[in-house]
C-alpha cells in the first residue's frame with residue numbers, strides 16, 4: 001500500500017502544512033529567528049585598484065608626479081575601498097531582513113554610495129587612459145561627427161571647456177555619444193554620478209575635482225583644464241567612438 005495515498009497520511013500532512021503556515025506567519029510578524037536563519041552569507045569583496053598605465057611623472061609638467069601619486073594611490077584607492085565596503089554592507093543589510101525602518105533607510109544611502117564609489121572608480125580608469133596623448137588626433141570618422149555636432153574641433157574644445165570649468169564643487173567634464181539620438185554631448189557631471197544620460201557611451205572624461213589639480217594650480221581650474229585638454233589621447237577617444245557607433249540603439253526616436 002502506498003502510504004502517501006492513505007487518508008491518514010493526507011490528514012496528517014494537512015495539519016503539518018497548517019502548523020507550518022501559522023508558524024511562518026508568527027515568525028514573520030514577531031521575530032528575527034527565522035530571518036536570521038535565512039541570513040545571506042556576507043561575501044567579501046576584493047576589488048583592487050588597477051595600476052596606473054604609465055609612470056606617475058608621465059604627465060609632467062602639466063600634472064606633477066606628487067599630484068598623480070596622491071590622486072591614484074589615495075583618492076582613487078578610496079573609491080575602490082568604497083566599492084568593497086558598500087557591497088559588503090549591502091549584503092549584511094539584505095541578510096537581516098526587511099522588517100526595520102532603519103534598514104530601509106540604510107538601503108537608500110547604500111544605493112547612493114554604490115553609485116558614488118563605482119562611478120568614481122570607473123571614471124578614474126577611463127580618465128588615465130584618455131589623457132597622455134599629446135600629438136594624437138581624432139580619427140576621420142570622429143572628426144566628421146565632431147564637425148556635424150559642434151562645427152569644428154576648436155568649437156568642440158571651447159564647448160567642453162565652457163561646460164566643464166563652471167562645475168560647482170567637484171565633478172567631471174564628460175563627452176558621451178548617445179546611440180539613441182546619434183549625437184555627441186558634453187555633460188557637466190556633478191561629483192561622479194549626477195547629470196548622466198542613460199545608455200550614452202562615455203568617450204572622454206576630464207577630472208576637475210580639486211584633488212586633480214590643487215597642488216599644481218591652486219584655485220586656477222581653468223589653467224589646469226586648458227593644459228590637460230591639450231594632452232587628450234585622441235587614439236583612445238576615437239577607438240571608444242568606433243565602439244559606441246556600433247551599439248544598436250534600444251529606442252528609435254525617428
Ligand SMILES: [Fe+2]
Pocket residue numbers: 071075124207209211212
Ligand atoms: Fe579624481
